[in-house]
Amino acid sequence: MPSPSGVPGTLAESLGARIERLRTRAGFTQGQIASALGVSVPAICNWEAGRSRPKADRQQALADFLGVSMQELLGIRGPEGIQTVVDACRLKIAAAAGVRPEQIRISVDL
Secondary structure, eight states, X not given: OOOTTSSTTOTTSOHHHHHHHHXXXXXXXXXXXXXXXXXXXXXXXXXXXXXXXXXXXXXXXXXXXXXXXXXXXXXXXXXXXXXXXXHHHHHHHHHHHTSOGGGOOXXXXX
């Protein structure tokens, strides 16, 4: 889902919108996320609607499940590093293969 500025993933994007975007990009339902994190579907709905936020320990679990860094989940932008590129590629490969991002292993030899 695009942010208010019209650009996906910009700082103007709320945490809830970012969670929804990352979840749908990874191909998960709210129920799948809720089950994996041990929370209710209404909790996920509330996160995405901006009515509440996941607690800190759940934020890391959510980032791990979605196959993204905490920086990406929280919308913290910095210079694009190799991990950012690898994370983006993992999501694209998982979507193309129809599997969860955490099932994708990428090895980089430099």
